[in-house]
Amino acid sequence: MKRFIILIITVAALQGLHLTAFGQNEEYYKPDSARRQRPQQTTMSIPSDEKKQPEVPFNKYEQVPFLDRLRLGGSFGLSFGTVTNINLSPMAGVNLTEKLVGGVGATYMWFRSRLLNINSSYYGGRTFLMYSVLPMVNIQAEYEVMNVQYYNSIDRAYTRKWIGSPMVGGSYVQPLGGRFTKTVQMTLLYSLNYQNQLNPFTGQNISPYSSPFVFRVTFL
Secondary structure: OHHHHHHHHHHHHHHHHHHHHHHHHHHHHOOOHHHHOOOOOOOOOOOOOOOOOOOOOOOHHHHOOHHHHEEEEEEEEEEOOOEEEEEEEEEEEEEOOOOEEEEEEEEEEEEEEOOOOEEEEEEEEEEEEEEEEEOOEEEEEEEEEEEEEEEEOOOOEEEEEEEEEEEEEEEEEEEOOOOOOOEEEEEEEEEOOHHHOEOOOOOOEOOOOOOOEEEEEEEO
16 A cells, blocks of 8 residues: 555656646747747948039139130221321130130231321230120220330431330120120220330330320220
8 A cells, every 4th residue: 555655656746747847848849929020120221422413613604615705806996186096906805704805916006196297107916804894884904015116316217116005994885796796895995004105315105095095996
């Protein structure tokens, strides 16, 4: 009887151990809910490069063809009286910006003075800048170099000399609509060096202009 009781206790103990091990194994092999969930993929958004805006040049005339910026024409001036002065000057310019024009010109003058008994020709050239301050108004600066003639009282002969004339002024503008000759301008300039252009022997002014004010009609 005693042995039978010991056998039952032993069987019961072994059965308990089996259930405990089975529970642990079941817990171990139980699918993990976290494993069933797919891990969230963290994507790093790399900012795409911003679309490059087309570069706009500071001066839009840099991309305009040269022939479309080219301006051709010239000026002429007339002065009658004691001093007769006929001035012809072909010119070429180019639009540096929408409002700024730079260029050069060649000048030929026929000069006659009854007072000085002079009948002579003058020649030279100039460079200029014109800036449009209003649609019909330009301001202008130029530097003109002229080969002039004056009387040498010591040698009793006429002598030629180069003189320079910085000028400033403005012009009234009317459009013409031509491809190369775009405007006609009534130009009035003031020579800043007029008073210093003197004959060293007589002290008389040797400028080809009769006054420091120079008037021209310019097509450009």
